Amino acid sequence: KAGVTQTPRYLIKTRGQQVTLSCSPISGHRSVSWYQQTPGQGLQFLFEYFSETQRNKGNFPGRFSGRQFSNSRSEMNVSTLELGDSALYLCASSLGTVNEQFFGPGTRLTVL
Amino acid sequence: GENVEQHPSTLSVQEGDSAVIKCTYSDSASNYFPWYKQELGKRPQLIIDIRSNVGEKKDQRIAVTLNKTAKHFSLHITETQPEDSAVYFCAASPQTGANNLFFGTGTRLTVIP
Numbered sequence: 001k002a003g004v005t006q007t008p009r010y011l012i013k014t015r016g017q018q019v020t021l022s023c024s025p026i027s028g029h030r031s032v033s034w035y036q037q038t039p040g041q042g043l044q045f046l047f048e049y050f051s052e053t054q055r056n057k058g059n060f061p062g063r064f065s066g067r068q069f070s071n072s073r074s075e076m077n078v079s080t081l082e083l084g085d086s087a088l089y090l091c092a093s094s095l096g097t098v099n100e101q102f103f104g105p106g107t108r109l110t111v112l
Numbered sequence: 113g114e115n116v117e118q119h120p121s122t123l124s125v126q127e128g129d130s131a132v133i134k135c136t137y138s139d140s141a142s143n144y145f146p147w148y149k150q151e152l153g154k155r156p157q158l159i160i161d162i163r164s165n166v167g168e169k170k171d172q173r174i175a176v177t178l179n180k181t182a183k184h185f186s187l188h189i190t191e192t193q194p195e196d197s198a199v200y201f202c203a204a205s206p207q208t209g210a211n212n213l214f215f216g217t218g219t220r221l222t223v224i225p
Binding site: 004031035042043044045048050055056092096099100101102103104105106 | 113144146148154155156157158161201203205207211212213214215216217218
């Protein structure tokens, strides 16, 4: 089976812009979770989507949002970008009924 | 919310020695504890996990132990090899079937040949 894929792999934006990141889960996986990884804060949970519904949400501002499509692909959107949003954004897919999550390669977002 | 603490932050061992990384968690409802290995510039890879109804799990040179009463779990790597060098993260999930992992801050393991 193909692994989790994320596009784009690298992105450079300026403050105030918005960005959309995409994640394609492993075939058959219905859950997609998003995480932010930074040197200072480590790996932090953003939100999880399961069968097109947000099932869990982390402690991030409303500028961070997401959605999931009927084919389980997920997108994450960040509006009004701030310098502190520079990070590696990882998505992870899971069957959804058990916990094992498998990560994608990440999207490296740089905000200038 | 769940809080996971991980120690040590860095660990250097000689090739062939054992390495132990320890984590504690705060939420007694947490019931799933995975460990991830992340090499430089790569994605985190699931290397082993344990559920709260099990005290120990082993997979070749890697083992994980869980003490629910004390709310701590540990990763043990035996006969370390240079390719074990990476950052290791522990995590806890407070909900069965849900996928909201709370991660520790990571341990950078260096295996010296």
